Structures are given as C-alpha cells and as structure tokens.
Amino acid sequence: MTTPVLSIRNLSVEIPTRGGVVKPVDGVSYDIAKGEILGVVGESGAGKSMAGNAVIGLLNPPAHISAGEIWLNGTRIDPLQGEAMRRLRGKEIGMIFQDPLTSLNPLLTIGDQLAETILTHLPVSRSEAEKRAVAALEEVGIPGAAERIDSYPHEFSGGMRQRVVIALALCAEPSLVIADEPTTALDVSVQAQIIALLKRLCRERGTAVMLITHDMGVIAETADRVAVMYAGRLAELGDVRDVLTAPQHPYTHGLMASTPLASLGQRRLHQIPGSMPRLTQMPDGCAFHPRCPQAQDKCRQAPSPDLADGRASCWFPMMAEAAE
Amino acid sequence: MNAYVSVKALTRIFDVSKPWLNRIIERRQKAFLTAVSEVDFQIEERTTYALVGESGSGKSTIGRMLVGLLRPSDGEVEVEGVNLATETNADKVAEVRSNIQMIFQDPYASLNPRWRVRDIIAEPVAARGGETEGLAERLLQQVGLHASDAGKYPHEFSGGQRQRICIARALASEPKLIVCDEPTSALDVSVQAQVLNLMSDLKDDLGLTYLLITHDLTVVRHMADRIGVLYLGRLVEEADPKVLFETPKHPYTQMLLDAAPRTDGFGREVEPSQGEIPDPINPPSGCAFHPRCPIATDLCRCDRPVQRKIGDTVVACHHAT
Numbered sequence: 001m002t003t004p005v006l007s008i009r010n011l012s013v014e015i016p017t018r019g020g021v022v023k024p025v026d027g028v029s030y031d032i033a034k035g036e037i038l039g040v041v042g043e044s045g046a047g048k049s050m051a052g053n054a055v056i057g058l059l060n061p062p063a064h065i066s067a068g069e070i071w072l073n074g075t076r077i078d079p080l081q082g083e084a085m086r087r088l089r090g091k092e093i094g095m096i097f098q099d100p101l102t103s104l105n106p107l108l109t110i111g112d113q114l115a116e117t118i119l120t121h122l123p124v125s126r127s128e129a130e131k132r133a134v135a136a137l138e139e140v141g142i143p144g145a146a147e148r149i150d151s152y153p154h155e156f157s158g159g160m161r162q163r164v165v166i167a168l169a170l171c172a173e174p175s176l177v178i179a180d181e182p183t184t185a186l187d188v189s190v191q192a193q194i195i196a197l198l199k200r201l202c203r204e205r206g207t208a209v210m211l212i213t214h215d216m217g218v219i220a221e222t223a224d225r226v227a228v229m230y231a232g233r234l235a236e237l238g239d240v241r242d243v244l245t246a247p248q249h250p251y252t253h254g255l256m257a258s259t260p261l262a263s264l265g266q267r268r269l270h271q272i273p274g275s276m277p278r279l280t281q282m283p284d285g286c287a288f289h290p291r292c293p294q295a296q297d298k299c300r301q302a303p304s305p306d307l308a309d310g311r312a313s314c315w316f317p318m319m320a321e322a323a324e
Numbered sequence: 325m326n327a328y329v330s331v332k333a334l335t336r337i338f339d340v341s342k343p344w345l346n347r348i349i350e351r352r353q354k355a356f357l358t359a360v361s362e363v364d365f366q367i368e369e370r371t372t373y374a375l376v377g378e379s380g381s382g383k384s385t386i387g388r389m390l391v392g393l394l395r396p397s398d399g400e401v402e403v404e405g406v407n408l409a410t411e412t413n414a415d416k417v418a419e420v421r422s423n424i425q426m427i428f429q430d431p432y433a434s435l436n437p438r439w440r441v442r443d444i445i446a447e448p449v450a451a452r453g454g455e456t457e458g459l460a461e462r463l464l465q466q467v468g469l470h471a472s473d474a475g476k477y478p479h480e481f482s483g484g485q486r487q488r489i490c491i492a493r494a495l496a497s498e499p500k501l502i503v504c505d506e507p508t509s510a511l512d513v514s515v516q517a518q519v520l521n522l523m524s525d526l527k528d529d530l531g532l533t534y535l536l537i538t539h540d541l542t543v544v545r546h547m548a549d550r551i552g553v554l555y556l557g558r559l560v561e562e563a564d565p566k567v568l569f570e571t572p573k574h575p576y577t578q579m580l581l582d583a584a585p586r587t588d589g590f591g592r593e594v595e596p597s598q599g600e601i602p603d604p605i606n607p608p609s610g611c612a613f614h615p616r617c618p619i620a621t622d623l624c625r626c627d628r629p630v631q632r633k634i635g636d637t638v639v640a641c642h643h644a645t
Contacts, residue, residue, distance in 0.1 A: 043512035043513065043514065043515075044483075044512055157600050158600075159600050160600075187378035187379055187539070187600070187601070188378060188539065188541070188580060188583050188584050189378065189579060189580065189583045189596065189597055189600070190600055191583070191585070192582075192583035192584075192585075192594050192596035192597075193596040193597075193598075195585070195596075196593075196594060196595075196596050214512065214513070215585060216513070216587045217584065217585030217586050217587050217589065218585045220585065220586065220587045220588065220589050220590055220592075221585050221586065221589045221590070221591070221592045221594075240590065241590050244587060244588075244590075245588075254514060255513055255514060256587065258513055258514050258516070258517035259513055259542065259587055260517075260520070260542040260543055260545060260546035261542050261545075261586065261587055261588075267524065268521050268524065269517040269520055269521055269546065270517060271514065271517040271518045271521055272514040272517070272518075273518075275482045275484055275485075275512075275514075275515055276512075
C-alpha cells in the first residue's frame with residue numbers, strides 16, 4: 001500500500017475561551033490517497049472547515065492543534081512553524097476558499113498574483129513564470145487568457161474569479177488541494193462548470209482533493225469517499241455510494257432523508273428534531289444522542305466509539321435491513 | 325379557484341447612472357438596469373407559487389414589488405383585485421396591505437437585536453393599534469417554540485429558531501399572503517426540513533397563500549403548486565412542478581435542471597453549459613438566453629419570443645415544442 005498524500009491521525013483542535021476550553025475538532029482521522037477526492041460534509045459548526053484550516057496551518061489563534069498528527073506525503077507537518085509552513089503552503093497544499101472576491105488581492109492584476117505564486121515556489125525566471133501564468137489561465141478555461149492576464153479581479157464575474165482562484169491554487173502543482181465550499185457562492189449553472197473543472201484538473205494531475213461542503217448533491221457527484229462530521233467528530237467515513245445510499249450512522253441517515261429530493265412525493269419532509277449542540281454545551285456521551293431516534297442508555301454515558309473498527313461512529317449502527 | 329394575486333406586464337427599471345457631473349466629465353449616457361421585464365403570472369388562493377432563477381434574474385425584485393417595498397416602473401400588481409400602486413382609497417389599501425407579509429432570507433439581519441422577541445412579533449399588530457396581549461406567546465407556540473421565549477433577545481436563538489420567530493412575526497397580523505424570499509437558504513439541511521414542514525403546516529391550518537422565491541430547485545419541487553422560471557428579468561417558463569421537472573420545455577429550464585447536483589448522481593459527468601448570466605444593463609437582443617442556448621437561431625437573436633401555451637405549460641421560446 002502506498003503512502004496516502006494526506007493522513008490525519010486523531011486530530012483535535014482546541015480553543016480556550018472564558019467559559020472553558022471548547023473542541024471544534026475532536027479526534028478526527030482520515031487519509032486521502034493520490035488522485036482521490038474526499039468529501040467532508042457536515043452542517044455549520046461541525047468543524048469541517050476547522051479541520052481543513054488545521055492541515056494548511058491557518059488556524060486563528062487562540063485556536064490550536066491540541067493533539068494528533070498530520071502527515072503529508074510521509075512527512076509530519078503539524079509541528080511546522082513560520083517559514084517552513086509558509087513554504088509548504090501554496091507549494092504542496094493549494095487552497096480554494098468560498099468567496100473568490102476576498103481571496104484575491106484587488107490591487108494586483110491576476111497575472112501578477114499568479115506569477116508571484118509561481119516565482120515563490122518554483123525555480124523559474126520571471127518571463128517563464130508569466131508564460132506559465134497564461135497557461136494556467138487557459139487551463140481553467142478563461143477565454144483570451146493572454147489579454148486578460150493584466151485585468152484586475154473586479155473585472156471578472158463570480159465564476160471567472162473562482163476559475164482564477166483555482167488556477168492560483170494549482171499553479172505550483174501541489175499534491176493536495178483543500179477546497180472549502182468552492183461553489184457555495186455561485187449560481188447552479190456556474191457551479192456545474194466549476195465542479196467539472198475541478199474534477200478534470202485533479203484527475204489529469206493526480207492531485208488529492210479535500211472537498212469541504214454542506215451540499216450532499218455536490219458530494220455525490222464529485223467525491224470518491226465521504227467523511228460526515230457532526231459536532232467536531234467524524235460520524236461516518238466510507239465510499240460515497242455506500243454512505244449516501246445505505247448510511248449506518250443515524251445522523252447521516254437523517255441528513256439524507258431530510259433533503260427534499262429524498263422525500264419526493266411525500267407531503268412532509270423527514271426532519272431531525274433540534275439542532276446541533278453549541279460547543280460550550282456538549283452533551284455527555286455521543287454528541288448526537290439528544291437528537292437521535294434510537295439513542296439508548298449507552299449512548300448517553302459513553303462517548304461514541306472510534307471509527308477504527310467500523311464505518312460509523314455509533315454504538316448501534318444502522319445495518320442495511322434496519323435502514324428504510 | 326380565483327386569482328389572489330395578479331401580476332400583469334410587470335416591469336421594473338433601475339437608474340444606475342453615475343452622478344450628473346461624472347456623466348458630463350466622462351461623457352457617459354444614463355444607464356438603466358431592467359431588473360424585471362414584462363412579467364405576467366397569477367397566484368391562486370391557498371396555493372404556493374414559486375419563482376426560481378439564478379442571481380440577477382429579478383425574483384427578489386418581483387417579491388419586493390408585490391409587498392410594496394418597490395414601485396413598479398410599468399405594469400401592475402393586483403392583490404384581491406386592488407392595484408396597490410394606484411388605488412386612492414386609503415382604507416382599502418390599508419386593508420389589503422395588512423393581508424400581506426414577508427419573510428426574508430437572513431434571520432440574523434431581519435430581527436432587531438435590541439428588541440425582545442415579544443415586541444418583535446407584536447409589532448405588526450401594535451403598529452396598527454391592535455390588541456397584543458398574549459399574542460407573541462401564542463404565536464411562538466404555533467411555530468414550535470416556547471411561550472417563555474418571548475422575553476429573550478434574538479441572539480439567544482439559533483438560525484432555525486430565528487427563522488421561526490420571523491415566521492411568527494409574519495403571522496401576527498393574520499395575513500393571507502406571505503412572500504418568502506429565500507426562507508431557507510441560510511439554514512442547514514436538517515433545519516431547512518423543519519422550517520419547510522412548518523410552512524406547509526401553517527399553509528394548511530391557516531389557509532395561507534405563498535409566493536416562494538428561491539434558487540433551490542429541490543425546495544421548489546417539494547413546496548410549489550405552480551412554478552415560474554425567471555431568466556434576466558423575464559419569465560421564460562411557467563408550469564406545474566411535475567410537468568416542469570419531467571418535461572421542461574425551455575432550454576434554460578433544461579439547463580438548470582441538468583446542472584443541479586443530485587444526491588443520487590454518483591460519478592455523474594455533466595457537460596456544463598458555457599457562459600454566465602449576461603449584464604442586465606446591456607441585455608442580449610431578442611431572446612435574452614440566445615448566447616448560451618444550444619438551439620438558438622437567427623430568429624432568436626432578433627425577436628424576443630412571446631409567451632405561448634403548450635399543454636399546461638406557458639413558455640417563452642421560439643423553438644420549444
């Protein structure tokens with residue numbers, strides 16, 4: 001078995017607050033292989049973005065990694081600080097954020113921004129970097145790339161800006177791309193274009209992708225495997241088709257059932273009662289038990305089991321025949 | 325069945341010109357943005373009419389004109405047979421107005437953070453001098469919260485609970501029509517299901533009529549009785565949900581349905597359509613969709629298609645069959 005591109009082991013992130021320490025990410029482990037797209041899905045506050053930020057070293061203090069290890073291509077990267085992390089960021093790990101307007105510098109032309117990234121990370125001359133910048137823009141499907149290289153971000157539409165951001169993330173040829181809600185700010189038709197682009201580029205280059213989103217449809221169409229997060233913990237991890245069609249964790253099951261498509265023709269949607277607990281008021285035992293239809297005493301007392309010996313972090317996983 | 329809301333040739337043009345001095349110095353013309361262009365539709369009583377479209381399609385502008393937050397540039401909106409923009413009888417206007425309420429997208433921005441929930445909910449009634457004793461408590465229970473929540477402030481609630489408070493406020497004046505502008509777009513999936521179920525229940529219990537404005541096709545399919553698809557301020561197709569989703573007639577509707585990600589679309593490879601919504605200040609000639617349309621001809625580039633009826637579907641396309 002080859003080493004995975006990214007390997008996260010028991011990662012925990014803590015934020016000290018006046019009301020005590022909260023854990024937005026709590027003992028999360030997953031791997032991403034070369035050329036694989038791992039979908040990380042969950043509702044707001046589930047810790048999915050926080051885990052991505054921990055990998056690329058962009059946690060805002062006082063948030064910090066309190067336990068666990070992050071390995072990138074066989075090298076441990078979580079202890080890296082300052083300059084060492086900066087060299088890794090952009091070179092080995094590319095990042096695509098939700099809002100393309102705020103992730104581009106409005107005062108620099110997109111050509112300058114691309115060339116700067118290339119020059120920082122690759123041993124090439126200025127003119128070679130500019131040539132590569134044009135090539136990168138062509139690759140992400142920006143028409144007239146050679147002319148538009150001197151344009152500023154505000155001269156592009158939302159979809160085109162997100163293409164520029166993808167070009168920026170991929171121009172130093174990273175082995176891992178973290179895409180944090182890359183299409184949430186975009187319209188449906190543009191979203192389809194961006195998703196198709198991301199899939200094509202990663203397949204061609206063998207880039208590993210961590211796709212963070214709340215949209216189950218995007219996950220189903222894009223990801224190879226999916227990690228479902230709830231209240232900072234991994235609820236379920238597995239092949240996307242298995243997890244989405246035959247979920248074992250009651251939370252995944254509820255999430256899938258509450259999408260309007262699943263209840264097509266029914267008058268009412270399936271609903272999960274309540275909402276995700278606040279980080280300061282985490283229940284004892286399994287974090288999902290107050291909302292879980294099949295919670296038992298064990299769930300209220302013991303924290304949910306680790307994923308190591310199963311697909312779902314649940315004391316009573318739903319088996320195919322039990323799930324409707 | 326009679327039409328509760330009737331919208332005829334509704335048009336809204338915004339003046340987006342630069343200030344006059346800039347126009348003289350930079351030798352620029354006045355610029356106008358046509359947000360809504362000759363839209364017709366009717367909403368039957370006790371039904372849900374959904375307007376779908378991408379950003380810039382004018383769906384929110386129509387909603388705002390319906391509740392009277394914006395005045396139409398041309399055309400008319402009739403609610404209960406009264407044209408609110410031109411009616412001169414103030415009593416009549418006030419009566420119809422009190423039957424219309426609105427729910428906004430962002431439950432964080434649409435509640436005054438300095439007011440208690442009780443005052444927020446009672447305000448639509450208090451503003452007209454009505455009796456508000458116990459009103460907030462009763463409505464809170466109706467939307468699935470506790471009566472004791474009335475003394476709290478908005479920040480003490482989660483997003484889904486806040487949207488319930490917004491719904492309670494909209495119900496306070498006992499409206500007949502509620503305009504819901506992206507009511508669940510800011511909410512998570514599991515909370516969205518709760519709010520949509522609440523909206524369906526209230527519609528049945530209170531006999532409400534909804535205008536649902538959203539970009540989410542799955543929500544529309546679940547909630548709507550009739551759907552209007554907007555593109556660049558024009559109504560391109562109107563049909564019942566089953567018909568629209570199974571046999572979309574307009575190429576834009578087809579594209580939209582094709583592009584929407586599906587939870588059962590494992591490994592689906594879509595060939596996405598090219599291009600984006602054009603600039604509404606300089607819309608394309610003829611049919612606004614022609615630059616992106618796979619079946620566009622010269623006719624589409626010159627003539628704007630009129631609405632035609634095909635079966636139960638109303639479609640504005642030269643080539644739809």
